[in-house]
Amino acid sequence: MNTLFMHCRPGFEGEVCSEISDHAARLNVAGYAKAKPQSACAEFICHEPEGPQRLMRELRFAELIFPRQWARGEFVPLPESDRIGVLLEHLSNLPTCSSVWLEVLDTNDGKELSTFCRKFEVPLRKALIKAGKLQEDGNGPRLLLTFKSGREVFVGLADADNSAMWPMGIPRLKFPREAPSRSTLKLEEAWHHFIPRDQWDARLNGDMTGVDLGAAPGGWTYQLVRRGMLVTAIDNGPMAESLMDTGLVQHLMADGFTFKPKQTVDWMVCDIVEKPARNAALLETWLGEGLCREAVVNLKLPMKQRYAEVRRLLDRIADGFKARGVKVSIGCKQLYHDREEVTCHLRRLDMKPRPSH
Known part of the structure; x- marks a missing residue:
């Protein structure tokens, strides 16, 4: 053995x-x-x-x-x-x-x-x-x-x-026919992996707000809407009409790397194809400045030294939060539905949850 x-x-x-x-x-x-x-x-x-x-x-x-x-x-x-x-x-x-x-x-x-x-x-x-x-x-x-x-x-x-x-x-997740893209399964799997099932109602519910950066056509927005959240979708591309018809989505034609919400949101999610260092910096800004309480962001991987690069980025993010004096839990996993990427989940531990109604 x-x-x-x-x-x-x-x-x-x-x-x-x-x-x-x-x-x-x-x-x-x-x-x-x-x-x-x-x-x-x-x-x-x-x-x-x-x-x-x-x-x-x-x-x-x-x-x-x-x-x-x-x-x-x-x-x-x-x-x-x-x-x-x-x-x-x-x-x-x-x-x-x-x-x-x-x-x-x-x-x-x-x-x-x-x-x-x-x-x-x-x-x-x-x-x-x-x-x-x-x-x-x-x-x-x-x-x-x-x-x-x-x-x-x-x-x-x-x-x-x-x-x-x-x-x-390998999770047995069924692709929802009404979802606008198969990438929706990435976010659903992330929730299964990072959030205990008995906490879903408290941490993923209809009293919450979310922002989806690089949202179009709406695969990740779909998962937020499915939980009843009000979502601000940021992308210069078109969103699926089925999502806009729900009345839960506000679509803003803006740059995902410069947009900031006027008040703290519960969730920020992002699947933008960009250099991993830039997406990592985005995480540090959103959690470090208190723009969101939790976030799921994918980091695209380089061709070589992939573990070393991920480890370096995670350490850099952790050091950034430490320097800011904020407490954040950081998780990272290459999920089954990921390809050349890993999925990061971050949660502010020093922010009180917004009371539900």
């Missing part, structure tokens, strides 16, 4: 290796990261057997930027027949689990394996329960089985409250 296995977006294996190596060095966990390009996964091989467990105990998965899922464990070869028997034998030395997820990698080969996993899951689940290795009302870890093929599986464990919310870290 000396391997920490992580899923990621294909093409970002190097970023996962850089990020986990950075944390491991800080926590004095000896080991090395490895990954194959476009494999949609990476491994951190620890020199000590307890290394992966230490990393998972010291780190909060939700605060990692590039990994979509993680588990501690090892690869197990599977025969053509009696795969369940081999797995049960391997699991005999592991604790009883509270749930089991069968996962595949986000590759073409992985998509083909998903059919096998669907057929395999029911008999496996029954066998695990019969063997006493799965107790679904228990408090044991989650069993994560990542199939690289029908002949090889990574048998891993992760705490349900410190791993991905969805299998492989």
Whole structure:
């Protein structure tokens, strides 16, 4: 059990290796990261057997930027027949689990394996329960089985409250037909990731106001309107008529980088395609000057040194708030619906929430 296995977006294996190596060095966990390009996964091989467990105990998965899922464990070869028997034998030395997820990698080969996993899951689940290795009302870890093929599986464990919310870290969000663009799913996923579901009614409600910078045609505005907010949409391009017909949207033809609201709004969201440093500066201004209480902004990534650049920008933003003397929580994640970008969520912690009616 000396391997920490992580899923990621294909093409970002190097970023996962850089990020986990950075944390491991800080926590004095000896080991090395490895990954194959476009494999949609990476491994951190620890020199000590307890290394992966230490990393998972010291780190909060939700605060990692590039990994979509993680588990501690090892690869197990599977025969053509009696795969369940081999797995049960391997699991005999592991604790009883509270749930089991069968996962595949986000590759073409992985998509083909998903059919096998669907057929395999029911008999496996029954066998695990019969063997006493799965107790679904228990408090044991989650069993994560990542199939690289029908002949090889990574048998891993992760705490349900410190791993991905969805299998492989891929949310099952349905695209709303009335939304003007597919980018709407980016903001919906961001809310799922950064805001606990039981806080949505308090932090995303119809008593609130929002600003969408670079709004047209309105994919992100749609999510704000869906929650009943009054929205100021800033863009020189046209907004979808369906959004304007709601009566909740004011469209201003203005520059998203120079616009400022006359009074504090609850939410600022921005998906402008621009250099990441410029969008990061926008975040510092809006939160630092108290123009909004919370914000979701995408940072487009450079071609190289992507983790290092994101880390540098996040540190710069944090230093800017510290210099201003304001308290802001900062989260950053490459979401499933992101491409060459990461999504940042910021929240002012020293501003009283506006009372709801």
